[in-house]
Amino acid sequence: xxxxxxxxxxxxxxxxxxxxxxxxxxxxxxxxxxxxxxxxxxxxxxxxxxxxxxxxxxxxxxxxxxxxxxxxxxxxxxxxxxxxxxxxxxxxxxxxxxxxxxxxxxxxxxxxxxxxxxxxxxxxxxxxxxxxxxxxxxx
Numbered sequence: 001x002x003x004x005x006x007x008x009x010x011x012x013x014x015x016x017x018x019x020x021x022x023x024x025x026x027x028x029x030x031x032x033x034x035x036x037x038x039x040x041x042x043x044x045x046x047x048x049x050x051x052x053x054x055x056x057x058x059x060x061x062x063x064x065x066x067x068x069x070x071x072x073x074x075x076x077x078x079x080x081x082x083x084x085x086x087x088x089x090x091x092x093x094x095x096x097x098x099x100x101x102x103x104x105x106x107x108x109x110x111x112x113x114x115x116x117x118x119x120x121x122x123x124x125x126x127x128x129x130x131x132x133x134x135x136x137x138x139x
Contacts, residue, residue, distance in 0.1 A: 006088040008101055015094070019083065022069035031066070033073045040123035043067045043111070047120055064111050067123075072096045072107035074127065079134040081105070103134050 011019070023033060031038045046063040049055035072094075075081050081096040086104065097104040114122050 004089065006086045006101070006104075008084045008086050008095075008097065011083050011085065015083075015085070019069050019073070022066050023073055026066050026070045029066070031070055033070055033077060036071075036074055036124055036127045039067060039070050039074065040121070042070075043114075043123055044120040047115065047118070051118075060115065064108070064115050068107040068111040071111065071123065071127075072105075075105060075107070075130055078127070079131050081134065098134060105130055 026033075026042075029042065031042045033039075043063070046055065046059070046067075050057055050060055050063070072083060075096050076083065079098075081098055081103070084095055084097050086093055086095045086097070093106060094108055095104050095106050110126065
């Protein structure tokens with residue numbers, strides 16, 4: 001099988017509205033895009049609440065999407081990244097990327113993997129790592 005370069009396309013109006021809706025919903029929950037600590041606290045407290053039975057397991061998907069979108073928006077603002085749709089031989093996915101596409105990050109996959117692993121306390125180190133990858137120094 002011949003590997004081809006990934007194809008990046010801007011978000012459609014519907015995808016932009018989906019992101020904006022999740023950002024707004026996150027704000028109603030007290031999460032701010034500009035404050036990765038609030039994103040981290042929401043992820044960690046939601047994970048603990050679902051694990052302990054205080055919150056329904058059916059809420060997990062919504063939590064993952066809210067955290068992924070707010071994290072992606074934060075990375076876009078802090079590291080000059082933009083949302084894109086990437087299509088390659090593995091399929092199509094939502095990502096944030098640098099202008100030259102040499103730096104590509106997948107917020108939904110990153111959040112979902114940590115959720116499945118039961119990893120808390122990872123958001124701030126992840127934000128620092130991405131900033132270091134993009135800007136050459138942690139922020």
